[in-house]
Amino acid sequence: MKLFKNMNIENNILNIGGLKVTDLAKKYTTPLYVMDINFIEERIKEFKDNFKSKHFKTEIIYASKAFLCKGMCKIIKNMDTHMDAVSGGELYLIKHSNFDMQKVHMHGNNKTYDELLMCFEYNIGCIIIDNYDEARKIVDIAKLKNKKMKVMIRVNVGIDAHTHEYIKTSKHNSKFGVSVYSKQLNEIIHLILKCNLLEFLGFQCHIGSQIFEKEAFLEEIKILIIESKKIENIFGIKIRELDIGGGFGVYYTSEDKPIPIKIFMEFLISTTEKILAEEQMSIEKLYIEPGRSIIANAGCTIYSIGGIKETYGGTKYIFVDGGMSDNIRPCLYQAKYEAIVANRASEDRVQKVTVAGKCCESGDVLIKDYLLQKCEVGDFLVIFSTGAYGYSMASNYNKIPRPAVIFIKDGKDFLAIKRESYDDLIKLDINY
Numbered sequence: 376m377k378l379f380k381n382m383n384i385e386n387n388i389l390n391i392g393g394l395k396v397t398d399l400a401k402k403y404t405t406p407l408y409v410m411d412i413n414f415i416e417e418r419i420k421e422f423k424d425n426f427k428s429k430h431f432k433t434e435i436i437y438a439s440k441a442f443l444c445k446g447m448c449k450i451i452k453n454m455d456t457h458m459d460a461v462s463g464g465e466l467y468l469i470k471h472s473n474f475d476m477q478k479v480h481m482h483g484n485n486k487t488y489d490e491l492l493m494c495f496e497y498n499i500g501c502i503i504i505d506n507y508d509e510a511r512k513i514v515d516i517a518k519l520k521n522k523k524m525k526v527m528i529r530v531n532v533g534i535d536a537h538t539h540e541y542i543k544t545s546k547h548n549s550k551f552g553v554s555v556y557s558k559q560l561n562e563i564i565h566l567i568l569k570c571n572l573l574e575f576l577g578f579q580c581h582i583g584s585q586i587f588e589k590e591a592f593l594e595e596i597k598i599l600i601i602e603s604k605k606i607e608n609i610f611g612i613k614i615r616e617l618d619i620g621g622g623f624g625v626y627y628t629s630e631d632k633p634i635p636i637k638i639f640m641e642f643l644i645s646t647t648e649k650i651l652a653e654e655q656m657s658i659e660k661l662y663i664e665p666g667r668s669i670i671a672n673a674g675c676t677i678y679s680i681g682g683i684k685e686t687y688g689g690t691k692y693i694f695v696d697g698g699m700s701d702n703i704r705p706c707l708y709q710a711k712y713e714a715i716v717a718n719r720a721s722e723d724r725v726q727k728v729t730v731a732g733k734c735c736e737s738g739d740v741l742i743k744d745y746l747l748q749k750c751e752v753g754d755f756l757v758i759f760s761t762g763a764y765g766y767s768m769a770s771n772y773n774k775i776p777r778p779a780v781i782f783i784k785d786g787k788d789f790l791a792i793k794r795e796s797y798d799d800l801i802k803l804d805i806n807y
């Protein structure tokens with residue numbers, strides 16, 4: 376198990392950002408998401424410092440779906456970074472946190488008419504067009520509103536990079552974007568160029584998530600640049616900007632071997648510079664869109680242990696007061712995590728356990744067959760690296776209120792998102 380640099384163990388108790396987990400659990404009750412702001416800011420700075428070129432401008436776009444709340448918008452704003460959105464709800468939240476909407480990039484494979492209208496009304500920075508139907512809607516809205524909009528096109532380069540493997544099968548069947556090799560791409564570009572209210576910047580691509588192979592990005596960048604060059608020649612236009620997406624892999628367990636951000640970023644920059652030179656092409660700006668790699672390791676979840684059950688079949692269950700309702704990833708894609716008994720943190724790991732939640736699903740297991748310290752009812756269990764796709768994918772299954780989120784900064788804790796109340800759970804219901 377790995378302790379991140381913002382953590383230490385003192386008198387058998389785990390500290391996060393200089394604060395005792397046991398104190399946080401008592402103050403806010405459990406389950407509780409904890410986000411270390413200093414950690415997030417350092418990560419963003421690492422991206423910014425190393426994703427730089429002498430030949431073109433660069434920009435980081437935080438993929439907000441990984442974790443989004445007003446407080447997070449403020450952090451992104453303070454770090455002078457861009458942010459993406461994929462729905463009207465995300466746009467609405469970002470707008471209501473006083474974020475500069477010109478730094479927002481709108482994604483999504485099926486943006487509704489109303490969501491596209493919102494993009495124009497909020498005057499966002501750029502819409503990434505997914506398909507022909509969407510391009511038509513955008514042209515209509517631009518004319519209707521007589522408003523300008525910057526657009527990029529999401530292309531599918533035929534690479535499908537998956538967790539731990541680099542697959543090139545089923546590559547042309549993604550629901551996202553339009554293939555760089557398809558006629559449709561030319562039709563979309565025609566449509567955009569015909570509308571003088573739309574400013575065509577270039578192409579965006581995102582090849583997957585939790586990627587550990589640099590080669591997948593090499594291939595992506597190569598295809599993007601070669602195909603951009605062809606488009607420049609066909610249409611007599613300039614492709615000014617490219618966005619190569621996110622998906623940089625992070626550490627969850629010792630099975631994960633992430634590439635250090637500095638090395639990864641330098642690779643992306645040098646690869647882009649090299650291929651641009653080879654193709655005698657130039658761009659004005661290059662974007663990346665990290666989500667998980669900014670936020671995953673900055674967060675963890677504190678649970679209380681409510682029961683310990685040894686089954687007739689020999690499995691030892693540790694029951695926690697949350698589960699798939701606050702972390703769906705183990706159920707959804709067999710995601711693995713590491714954990715610690717926060718109030719017995721320096722003790723030896725002496726028992727193999729399965730950590731299960733309280734939801735009515737046999738699959739509601741957070742960690743399977745894991746070596747843990749001895750523990751008792753009332754102890755606190757911390758699961759690490761739950762910062763990404765934890766809260767943002769949380770649900771009210773079994774009418775379980777979503778936990779609170781707290782931020783830790785400079786040794787101080789404060790509430791970022793309140794715990795849902797039972798009243799919150801029924802406030803949309805209408806008596807019938």
Ligand SMILES: *Cc1c(COP(=O)(O)O)cnc(C)c1O
Pocket residue numbers: 438440441482581583584585620621622623664665666667668763
């Ligand atoms: C989800 C997503 C990202 C971020 O992916 P991570 O794995 O969290 O880095 C970036 N770009 C697009 C278009 C996405 O859908």
